[in-house]
Amino acid sequence: MKTLKFKTNINCGGCVSKVTPFLNKQEGVESWEVDTSNPDKILTIESDGATEEDVKTVLQKVGFKAEPVD
8 A cells, every 4th residue: 555645726615526436446546646735736546556657647637637746
């Protein structure tokens, strides 16, 4: 299991609910959360096989950006 972190533009509860079904059914994503109170809207993913590319692709499908951060 590894933790992936992304800077996103998921900035409100409505946005979070938009990405929820996509992240929930993304293979290899064990759990995730978005810190909308953080200025960078940090998305933290507990990955069990999902890659940074997978996450970026799934968010782009829904119209959001995700930049990996360390």
